[in-house]
Amino acid sequence: MKHELLIDQLEQRHSLSSEGYEQLISRRTPEVAAELARRARVECERVYGDAVYTRGLIEFTNYCKNNCLYCGIRRGNASCRRYRLTHEQIMACVEEGYDLGFRTFVLQGGEDSETTDEWLCDIISAIKGAHPDCAVTLSVGERSTESYRMLRKAGADRYLLRHETANREHYRKLHPRSMSYENRMRCLRDLRAAGFTVGVGFMVGSPFQTSADLAADLKFIEDFSPEMCGIGPYVPHHATPFAQFPGGTVELTCFLLSLIRLIKPTILLPATTALGTIDAAGREKGILAGANVVMPNLSPADVRVDYELYDNKVHAGDVAAECKEDLEARMESIGRRLVVDRGDPK
Ligand code: SAM
Numbered sequence: 001m002k003h004e005l006l007i008d009q010l011e012q013r014h015s016l017s018s019e020g021y022e023q024l025i026s027r028r029t030p031e032v033a034a035e036l037a038r039r040a041r042v043e044c045e046r047v048y049g050d051a052v053y054t055r056g057l058i059e060f061t062n063y064c065k066n067n068c069l070y071c072g073i074r075r076g077n078a079s080c081r082r083y084r085l086t087h088e089q090i091m092a093c094v095e096e097g098y099d100l101g102f103r104t105f106v107l108q109g110g111e112d113s114e115t116t117d118e119w120l121c122d123i124i125s126a127i128k129g130a131h132p133d134c135a136v137t138l139s140v141g142e143r144s145t146e147s148y149r150m151l152r153k154a155g156a157d158r159y160l161l162r163h164e165t166a167n168r169e170h171y172r173k174l175h176p177r178s179m180s181y182e183n184r185m186r187c188l189r190d191l192r193a194a195g196f197t198v199g200v201g202f203m204v205g206s207p208f209q210t211s212a213d214l215a216a217d218l219k220f221i222e223d224f225s226p227e228m229c230g231i232g233p234y235v236p237h238h239a240t241p242f243a244q245f246p247g248g249t250v251e252l253t254c255f256l257l258s259l260i261r262l263i264k265p266t267i268l269l270p271a272t273t274a275l276g277t278i279d280a281a282g283r284e285k286g287i288l289a290g291a292n293v294v295m296p297n298l299s300p301a302d303v304r305v306d307y308e309l310y311d312n313k314v315h316a317g318d319v320a321a322e323c324k325e326d327l328e329a330r331m332e333s334i335g336r337r338l339v340v341d342r343g344d345p346k
Pocket residue numbers: 070071072073108109110111139140141142160161162164202203232233234235236237274309310
């Protein structure tokens with residue numbers, strides 16, 4: 001089928017066959033990408049107008065029991081300088097963020113054994129108690145069914161858990177045997193059942209990834225219909241087993257952002273830090289391809305450098321929450337407006 005027909009079909013039905021996605025991805029041209037981005041922007045503006053939502057990202061621990069082969073904070077990276085923020089330090093980040101106009105806080109971290117349910121519930125209650133008008137998003141990995149229920153009960157609103165890949169074989173190539181695709185999917189189902197607003201996602205250009213894998217990711221997004229989806233380019237980290245693999249591109253990431261926007265027009269879709277890392281204008285390009293969320297970093301400046309998921313991760317300039325004015329100016333330059341809002345899905 002011709003590309004124009006596939007795009008028409010996606011726009012109208014919010015769905016394509018796996019083969020349709022694969023064809024669009026593997027035979028994309030700059031002209032097709034531009035047309036797809038234009039339609040994705042129209043859809044995004046129809047739902048969200050010119051608003052771009054912000055989330056204050058607090059990377060509160062880089063201890064991790066997992067050994068994902070791509071990740072710089074993997075357990076096996078002995079050169080990683082480990083840190084863990086205290087309850088008080090996190091609350092100080094929240095206060096600073098609130099004053100800067102953030103109304104969603106994302107608590108993200110490695111899978112740290114010290115991040116107990118009790119400790120997390122306590123911090124969630126403290127944030128919600130101090131700022132009932134704010135949303136709390138968690139991104140703390142795989143946990144038990146009961147744990148997710150408790151965290152939701154304590155007041156957490158949203159949960160980000162990238163599925164990483166919708167192909168079981170590919171999942172196995174990216175992770176150690178101690179982790180499984182089945183458990184990742186179990187977690188996502190449990191999060192939904194617990195009442196969270198759920199986010200999935202994957203890296204673009206991860207080692208061994210094929211167009212068919214990406215098509216499977218898009219079919220998964222169609223089927224699971226998450227409220228949020230985080231995608232960003234894979235960026236190599238020098239101290240991981242995948243150090244020698246090439247990174248993903250801004251171009252393919254933007255193409256996929258456009259496809260995801262057309263699959264689910266209401267989805268909350270961030271232009272990620274990884275995109276801003278490999279291209280100084282990456283986040284603007286992401287927004288122009290259909291993204292509508294940015295997540296500046298609110299972590300204390302002295303630990304930002306240690307949350308090193310990949311090489312050269314940007315942590316200064318307008319990815320820093322305190323430089324929100326720069327980000328505002330960048331968004332205005334592309335006709336968008338950063339809003340003071342929880343930024344719930346429509
Ligand atoms: N531990 C939590 C989890 O597993 O969801 C949250 C932290 S984890 C480091 C957050 C995300 O970082 C992962 O889902 C992964 O997609 C992304 N990530 C890790 N290493 C990366 C790399 N080298 N390049 C790009 N993204 C990476």
